Amino acid sequence: MTVWGVRVPRMASLAIWLVVWEIVGQLDLLMLFPPFSAVVMAMGDVVTSASFAEAARITLGAYAAGLGLAIVAGVGLGLLMGLVPAADRLLNMWVNIFLSAPLSALVPVIMILFGLGTPTVIVTVFMFAVWIIALDTRAGVLHAPPSLMEMARAFGASRLQRLRIIALAALPEILAGVRLGVIRGVKGVVIGQLLVSIIGVGALFQLYSQNFLMAHFWALIVLIFAFALTLADLVGRLETRLEYYAGARHG
Amino acid sequence: MAPPPASRTLTQGPAGGAAASAAAGAWARWSSLPALWRAASLALFFAVWEIAARSGFSYALPSFTATAAAFWEMLADGSLGTAFAKTLYPLAIGLAFSLTVGIAGGVIMGLRRDVEFLSLPIFIVMQAAPMAALIPLVTFVYGIGLTAKVMAVVLLAMPVITINSYKAVRNVPPSLTAMARSFMGTRRQQITHVILPAASPMIFAGARLGVAEGFSGIVLAELLITPTGVGDLITFHRSVANFAHMYATIAAIVAFAVIAVSLLQRLETALFRPEKRSQR
Amino acid sequence: MTLALDKVPDGANPPAATPAASPPIITVEGVSKTYDGGVTALSGIDLAFPAGKLAALLGPSGCGKTTLLKIVAGLLAPSAGRVTVKGRPVTGPGPERAFVFQDFALLPWATVLRNAAFGLELAGMARRQREEKARHYVAEVGLAGFEDKYPHELSGGMRQRVGLARALAVDADVLLMDEPFSAVDEQNRRKFQEDLIRLRELENKTFLFVTHSIEEAVYLADRIVLLSPHPGRVSQVIDPDIPRSDDVEAIRRDPVYLDIVDAIWRGLRRYAE
Numbered sequence: 186m187t188v189w190g191v192r193v194p195r196m197a198s199l200a201i202w203l204v205v206w207e208i209v210g211q212l213d214l215l216m217l218f219p220p221f222s223a224v225v226m227a228m229g230d231v232v233t234s235a236s237f238a239e240a241a242r243i244t245l246g247a248y249a250a251g252l253g254l255a256i257v258a259g260v261g262l263g264l265l266m267g268l269v270p271a272a273d274r275l276l277n278m279w280v281n282i283f284l285s286a287p288l289s290a291l292v293p294v295i296m297i298l299f300g301l302g303t304p305t306v307i308v309t310v311f312m313f314a315v316w317i318i319a320l321d322t323r324a325g326v327l328h329a330p331p332s333l334m335e336m337a338r339a340f341g342a343s344r345l346q347r348l349r350i351i352a353l354a355a356l357p358e359i360l361a362g363v364r365l366g367v368i369r370g371v372k373g374v375v376i377g378q379l380l381v382s383i384i385g386v387g388a389l390f391q392l393y394s395q396n397f398l399m400a401h402f403w404a405l406i407v408l409i410f411a412f413a414l415t416l417a418d419l420v421g422r423l424e425t426r427l428e429y430y431a432g433a434r435h436g
Numbered sequence: 437m438a439p440p441p442a443s444r445t446l447t448q449g450p451a452g453g454a455a456a457s458a459a460a461g462a463w464a465r466w467s468s469l470p471a472l473w474r475a476a477s478l479a480l481f482f483a484v485w486e487i488a489a490r491s492g493f494s495y496a497l498p499s500f501t502a503t504a505a506a507f508w509e510m511l512a513d514g515s516l517g518t519a520f521a522k523t524l525y526p527l528a529i530g531l532a533f534s535l536t537v538g539i540a541g542g543v544i545m546g547l548r549r550d551v552e553f554l555s556l557p558i559f560i561v562m563q564a565a566p567m568a569a570l571i572p573l574v575t576f577v578y579g580i581g582l583t584a585k586v587m588a589v590v591l592l593a594m595p596v597i598t599i600n601s602y603k604a605v606r607n608v609p610p611s612l613t614a615m616a617r618s619f620m621g622t623r624r625q626q627i628t629h630v631i632l633p634a635a636s637p638m639i640f641a642g643a644r645l646g647v648a649e650g651f652s653g654i655v656l657a658e659l660l661i662t663p664t665g666v667g668d669l670i671t672f673h674r675s676v677a678n679f680a681h682m683y684a685t686i687a688a689i690v691a692f693a694v695i696a697v698s699l700l701q702r703l704e705t706a707l708f709r710p711e712k713r714s715q716r
Numbered sequence: 717m718t719l720a721l722d723k724v725p726d727g728a729n730p731p732a733a734t735p736a737a738s739p740p741i742i743t744v745e746g747v748s749k750t751y752d753g754g755v756t757a758l759s760g761i762d763l764a765f766p767a768g769k770l771a772a773l774l775g776p777s778g779c780g781k782t783t784l785l786k787i788v789a790g791l792l793a794p795s796a797g798r799v800t801v802k803g804r805p806v807t808g809p810g811p812e813r814a815f816v817f818q819d820f821a822l823l824p825w826a827t828v829l830r831n832a833a834f835g836l837e838l839a840g841m842a843r844r845q846r847e848e849k850a851r852h853y854v855a856e857v858g859l860a861g862f863e864d865k866y867p868h869e870l871s872g873g874m875r876q877r878v879g880l881a882r883a884l885a886v887d888a889d890v891l892l893m894d895e896p897f898s899a900v901d902e903q904n905r906r907k908f909q910e911d912l913i914r915l916r917e918l919e920n921k922t923f924l925f926v927t928h929s930i931e932e933a934v935y936l937a938d939r940i941v942l943l944s945p946h947p948g949r950v951s952q953v954i955d956p957d958i959p960r961s962d963d964v965e966a967i968r969r970d971p972v973y974l975d976i977v978d979a980i981w982r983g984l985r986r987y988a989e
Contacts, residue, residue, distance in 0.1 A: 287651035375566035615821035619835035711866035
């Protein structure tokens with residue numbers, strides 16, 4: 186539906202679904218769904234509770250740390266794989282395996298290695314986000330126009346200058362990787378905390394489900410989903426901005 | 437159409453484009469690499485593991501050789517086989533459902549503007565959001581039985597399958613459908629002769645991503661809901677500090693998932709991509 | 717916005733002077749096209765094309781030549797005016813017209829033979845019959861021996877030959893070609909152009925093609941429709957009188973050919989950036 190532009194109808198259709206949710210909840214059709222109005226009400230409760238502030242602090246901290254590590258390591262690994270063929274041949278298979286593997290299964294390993302606390306969550310976020318960033322960075326380096334490198338050499342750029350040029354040329358792909366890493370990282374932070382279950386939102390989920398607080402549970406889920414979507418949206422906007430300059434490369 | 441930033445992924449290749457092509461390319465790259473590099477790549481990983489374990493980095497890190505031994509032991513005594521059978525049952529049901537409904541739904545979404553308007557936002561949300569958070573809720577409502585596990589698989593696998601099928605249909609080159617139209621093809625012929633075959637590579641890419649997500653879903657369900665199958669094996673060996681056995685189980689399920697995804701791709705090439713076969 | 721007619725050299729007669737042996741097979745009457753965004757691509761186009769001839773729509777980018785071709789094909793609906801082919805008004809694609817696409821529009825998963833037979837497949841012709849027919853046209857466009865290849869194994873020129881075979885196979889009276897040679901490299905384009913001249917002698921069909929190459933239009937076409945941009949209008953119709961049957965090599969040295977190319981370029985150069 187592009188008639189009125191895209192944004193408005195998109196929201197409109199979500200509003201329809203919220204109404205459906207409310208009706209399903211009011212009529213008790215599916216046990217899974219309490220009325221949406223009850224969820225909104227519970228959201229006030231959840232947000233103002235002290236345990237939520239604490240959980241949000243821990244979650245955001247672990248997420249930022251894990252994602253930061255993943256970006257640094259992912260871009261580094263991707264540059265290495267893009268520039269050194271031998272490294273690419275050795276590592277490519279493993280990066281691909283970790284990308285399509287069920288990483289949730291690895292969380293128990295992370296848990297026994299790093300303990301039942303924030304470090305485990307950080308490592309989980311890192312594991313979820315790093316591979317896609319590495320692979321997209323590698324793709325960016327390999328897609329950088331060869332003429333750009335020839336130009337740099339022809340004008341006598343030093344090794345370091347050439348690396349800088351490559352990294353900048355690969356920036357659109359790196360950002361695409363970071364955007365996917367951001368989304369995957371949110372999944373990582375949630376899965377990590379669900380399995381550790383004594384810290385952050387994981388502890389809250391545990392609390393709500395043990396006390397049968399369905400509406401509270403949903404309120405927390407809605408908050409997390411909103412956080413994930415907002416984050417993805419923000420990185421998307423940043424990407425659009427930077428693609429403006431990168432667009433010159435595609436003519 | 438000019439998509440808003442949140443839905444940018446919609447017009448740009450398969451969801452998690454690199455992930456799709458990664459799963460897609462893993463096998464091809466693997467088999468095209470010289471044997472020496474393949475061996476070196478494996479050896480490097482196992483050597484790093486072995487050295488890290490022997491260096492005493494953590495008491496909970498068994499060496500690669502100990503893990504391999506534990507793997508053979510569990511394979512021989514049948515505990516691994518039993519656990520896998522238990523795990524694969526809900527996984528198979530969930531994936532069968534996700535693939536049928538997800539692909540059909542995604543294709544219809546791609547073909548019909550009204551369906552797209554109504555359901556696309558839901559799937560955009562489901563794909564970008566951490567659906568795993570719903571697993572405890574599902575358990576909460578449906579208990580710890582088969583239903584909850586199947587739902588866990590569906591919740592994780594279906595969004596990516598649906599979104600990819602949708603994008604696959606929307607990305608069919610317009611000149612191909614115009615061509616079918618110019619040669620007097622009916623809408624039905626357009627769909628069966630042009631749109632579906634042209635969309636099938638990206639639909640399959642989504643299916644592979646979905647299968648990988650499904651494995652994640654079932655393992656999560658077994659770890660979170662109630663220890664059965666592979667999840668039980670992991671939890672049990674962890675509780676008795678049998679770390680080599682625990683690592684072996686995890687490595688086995690990860691390897692199984694990766695191999696299943698690769699096989700899916702070979703199946704696709706063998707059945708649906710004659711033009712790729714002839715290249716060999 | 718018409719080109720000065722007096723600059724057109726001898727040998728290029730205005731259309732009225734052409735002996736109208738047959739009634740036009742395609743007529744375009746008062747066709748305009750305005751896109752949803754409000755862009756007017758075509759405005760008040762009146763044209764007629766005689767049967768059995770090869771006509772070119774030529775003009776700078778933005779002149780709406782592809783839009784006009786797609787309206788004739790029935791792939792786009794005009795905002796105003798009407799098109800008739802063989803006396804019947806065009807409301808959509810029809811069996812008397814076949815389209816050749818700029819990007820070839822071949823099915824990547826189908827062999828050359830199946831691609832060439834695809835129009836017949838959609839029409840519901842039995843497999844053996846349609847493949848026999850397709851085989852004939854695949855050979856006619858010079859691709860005998862490539863029947864079982866896939867599009868990605870062929871060069872751009874060969875792919876477009878498959879597109880041409882597919883259009884020929886459905887026995888349409890009119891072949892509509894949208895910049896058929898633009899994605900083909902120079903040597904193959906020349907070879908393809910020569911083949912098209914021969915093919916036109918062989919098949920008794922009407923060809924209407926879009927091009928942005930002046931040389932190509934003058935080399936191939938019996939009638940050149942020059943369009944001017946923003947909005948697209950007919951600025952001139954030229955019927956070059958160049959003998960094409962004896963020696964295709966000689967065409968490019970023919971003084972009439974050179975004069976017309978030169979005259980058209982002088983008219984169009986103001987649209988160059």
